[in-house]
Structure formats: structure tokens, C-alpha cells
Amino acid sequence: MIEIENVHKSFGALQVLKGIDLTVQKGEVVSVIGGSGSGKSTLLTCINGLEPIDSGRIVVDGTEVHARDTDLNKLRRKIGIVFQQFNAFPHLTVLENVTLAPRKVKGMGRKEAEEIAVQQLSHVGLADKLDVYPSRLSGGQQQRMAIARALAMSPDYILFDEVT
Numbered sequence: 001m002i003e004i005e006n007v008h009k010s011f012g013a014l015q016v017l018k019g020i021d022l023t024v025q026k027g028e029v030v031s032v033i034g035g036s037g038s039g040k041s042t043l044l045t046c047i048n049g050l051e052p053i054d055s056g057r058i059v060v061d062g063t064e065v066h067a068r069d070t071d072l073n074k075l076r077r078k079i080g081i082v083f084q085q086f087n088a089f090p091h092l093t094v095l096e097n098v099t100l101a102p103r104k105v106k107g108m109g110r111k112e113a114e115e116i117a118v119q120q121l122s123h124v125g126l127a128d129k130l131d132v133y134p135s136r137l138s139g140g141q142q143q144r145m146a147i148a149r150a151l152a153m154s155p156d157y158i159l160f161d162e163v164t
């Protein structure tokens with residue numbers, strides 16, 4: 001469960017999040033809708049601790065994200081994020097992009113990581129693009145690769161920044 005309580009966040013003088021309260025229950029799908037620049041991406045990056053917050057709290061499965069003693073790497077293993085700009089590694093193939101986190105973060109062997117990656121990439125219709133570099137993919141294909149990359153970690157939560 002994700003609990004967001006009275007979260008405030010500014011970038012310098014610009015106040016972006018002004019007291020956000022939100023609870024997401026297990027199995028729930030929540031959409032956040034708002035104008036460009038209103039703070040949607042900022043909220044998502046706060047949930048997995050990529051951005052600090054100024055006040056309030058965000059609790060994921062009982063762990064306070066911004067507490068000093070929180071192991072963010074451990075927390076992020078269960079929170080996948082599909083970035084608005086997809087953030088593919090340009091020097092890695094599609095397959096390598098998807099196997100990277102399972103191998104580096106979960107310590108999975110190459111064979112197992114590749115099996116999972118091929119399965120997830122097939123799911124999103126990219127089975128024929130395994131050895132291609134991201135710059136050769138269309139925008140939608142890059143987005144689907146980013147989704148496969150998030151799914152390959154079997155996260156408990158996925159944050160989609162601009163869902164397909």
C-alpha cells in the first residue's frame with residue numbers, strides 16, 4: 001500500500017507539490033491527471049525516492065521512503081517506474097536494457113535474466129527487436145521496452161509516467 005500524507009515539495013521558489021494526500025490500496029489502479037508542469041512526474045519520482053520532499057511523508061508497505069535509515073535500493077526493487085522520457089541506455093541493446101536491473105540489482109544469472117526479458121519483450125510485441133539499439137525504435141516501441149524493463153523486475157508497484 002502507498003500512503004502519501006501532506007507532501008510538499010519546491011524547486012527553489014517554485015512550489016510544485018502543495019500538500020498532497022493520497023492512498024493507494026493493493027490492487028488499485030490510480031490515475032493522476034493534471035496540466036503540463038503541474039507536478040505529476042515530480043510526484044512519481046518522490047514516491048520511489050529519486051527526489052527528496054520538503055515535508056509530509058510517503059510510506060510504501062510500511063517503509064517511510066524519505067526516512068534517513070531507509071534502504072532505497074531495496075525499496076526500489078519493488079517499485080518499478082516507466083519514465084516519461086523512457087531513459088533507455090543508448091549503448092545497450094533492447095535485450096541488454098531489460099536484463100540490466102535483474103542482473104545488477106537482483107544478481108540474476110544471464111540465462112535466467114534473458115529468459116525473463118525475452119518473455120516480457122514478447123508480451124509487449126518486441127520479440128523481433130532484441131538486438132536493436134533504442135535509437136532505432138519508434139517512440140511507442142521505446143515506451144514498450146521501458147514497460148518490459150519495469151516488468152522484468154516483478155515489482156509490486158509500477159509508476160507509469162504518461163501511461164500508454
Ligand SMILES: Nc1ncnc2c1ncn2[C@@H]1O[C@H](COP(=O)(O)OP(=O)(O)OP(=O)(O)O)[C@@H](O)[C@H]1O
Nearest residue numbers: 011014016034035036037038039040041042043084
Ligand atoms: N529538477 C527540477 N528542477 C527544477 N524545476 C523542476 C525540476 N523538475 C521539474 N521542475 C519544475 O516543476 C514543475 C513540475 O514539473 P513536472 O515534471 O512534475 O510536471 P508534469 O505534471 O509531469 O508535467 P508534464 O505533463 O509536462 O509531464 C514544472 O514547472 C517544472 O519546470
Ligand SMILES: [Mg+2]
Nearest residue numbers: 040041084161
Ligand atoms: Mg511529466
